[in-house]
Amino acid sequence: MRILYHLPLSPFSRKVRLALTEKRIPFELRVERVWERRPEFLAMNPACTVPVLVEENGLVLAESYAICEYLDEAYPDVPLFGRTLSERAEVRRLLGWFDNHFGQQVYRNLLWERHMKRQLGHGNPDGAAIRAGYANLKTHMEVIGWLAERRTWLAGPHLSLADFAAAAHLSALDYANDIDWSLNTAARDWYSRVKSRPSFRTLLVDRVTGMEPPAHYADLDF
Amino acid sequence: MRILYHLPLSPFSRKVRLALTEKRIPFELRVERVWERRPEFLAMNPACTVPVLVEENGLVLAESYAICEYLDEAYPDVPLFGRTLSERAEVRRLLGWFDNHFGQQVYRNLLWERHMKRQLGHGNPDGAAIRAGYANLKTHMEVIGWLAERRTWLAGPHLSLADFAAAAHLSALDYANDIDWSLNTAARDWYSRVKSRPSFRTLLVDRVTGMEPPAHYADLDF
CATH class of the missing domain: 1.20.1050.10 (Glutathione S-transferase Yfyf (Class Pi); Chain A, domain 2)
Structure with a gap:
């Protein structure tokens, strides 16, 4: 299964999650505590930032810009970058x-x-x-x-x-x-x-330990 | 003529100049003193950053990332982003x-x-x-x-x-x-x-008023 290493409040991870879901590409989420500087994660992305996407064929993608451009080239069915x-x-x-x-x-x-x-x-x-x-x-x-x-x-x-x-x-x-x-x-x-x-639903149900969102956060009619 | 608004020491402008020259796309350089916040320039790029490229058909491109991706799509003959x-x-x-x-x-x-x-x-x-x-x-x-x-x-x-x-x-x-x-x-x-x-030559002859580069700067055998 395709894996996306992320942090719930990282806007760059959220952008990639939305892109994947809009394109109906299945993936599994893994929280990566980047501050722990896990050696296996550093080997995938020396910048030690999320998101990192690992494709089913083993291809590792780091930097949200590179991931999004890749997704539009590899899965062009739902284009997210415009037409002309x-x-x-x-x-x-x-x-x-x-x-x-x-x-x-x-x-x-x-x-x-x-x-x-x-x-x-x-x-x-x-x-x-x-x-x-x-x-x-x-x-x-x-x-x-x-x-x-x-x-x-x-x-x-x-x-x-x-x-x-x-x-x-x-x-x-x-x-x-x-x-x-x-x-x-x-x-x-x-x-x-x-x-x-x-595509926004899974973002809105995410919770960060010790930090509650305001009441309107997941409300579609806020 | 295609125009690139730039600053001589902006690395983002330099990257675009190199991309244009490697692709053999002719262009004219204009220094943009972004700190003057010229209204005509702000209208082209509200972020008021260089580089900005104005194509011969009038298309205005801002953000060096957008400019470089555009150049590779519009002028694919010399690819700069790799093949696979x-x-x-x-x-x-x-x-x-x-x-x-x-x-x-x-x-x-x-x-x-x-x-x-x-x-x-x-x-x-x-x-x-x-x-x-x-x-x-x-x-x-x-x-x-x-x-x-x-x-x-x-x-x-x-x-x-x-x-x-x-x-x-x-x-x-x-x-x-x-x-x-x-x-x-x-x-x-x-x-x-x-x-x-x-493609590097024009960068190396650029001079900034009141700031001399070291002797080795333009030397190819430094």
Whole structure:
């Protein structure tokens, strides 16, 4: 069986889980405590990050970008990157935006600072970073709202990996109750549509030990 | 004419320049002072980062990842991502490694802290970050050396974008005289081979106002 090594609150793992499920590719989930630096895992991915996908033929894939591009090449039936060169450029521009800019400006300042840093032995949370994270999140919600008001899905007329990358980030933050959904109606309505997809269900039932999500987290009508 | 907006020391711009030249795609370079936040540039790329490529048909591409994937789809004659699914996964894993991990751990701590931060109004260089940058660079040079000792090129038997991404980062650091090439012979020999390619020439003649590269920078036999 295909195996995906992941962490429940890793937005990059969530993105790959959504891609696999949308493409109806069966897989088994294994939690990888990356901070334990397990030698067998390091041998598969020296960067020691999740997600890592191990295919049934033994092929090991690391880095969520590489995994998602591979999935679209190996299993093209449900395309997630758009159809034309121009659509694909826009999907990938937004993937860069969410995985890099949102990742650095929001995920790292909030989820990582507040919940991962101490666990990984990198010291105490930094208040200034957390404040910057909330300020950046507000701006990013406006960007998502702006896109959602003008397009059917974030990258254009088709549902794409850009929607799943953004929703993966937001869902991880939402688990930690870091999102004020009243801030942007268009962003909330778009997220509600992505969250209602069957592929989202397994994400919403995941629980992290010692950390309960808010009541609205798994509610499709939040 | 196709236009690439860039900055001379941006490793992401350098990677795209190498990809374009290896594929023999003609283009014109325009320096974009991203810190000026020019409205016309923001309209093309709200992230306000270089590189941005404007195709002859008007298609605007932002994020170096999106640009490189597009170039390989639109101009497949000189493939830069490998041939098989497994080769492509390895090229992209290393792209993730250099563009994200090396980018955050080395580029951001050295070139950005020392040369860009003040210019962009983000305060003074942080000594601890710079020390961490040099320590990380040493580890990354060992990784490059390890790969170069075991493979013809970094990702395997074929020259690929992984080589150009790594060499783009190193060449930008080398311009600032941040690399001690005596540390790792295998890494130096591999870099010497990439640096000798005709596509590297325009990078090596680039000059940044007020900042002279060391004597060995453009020397192919350093």
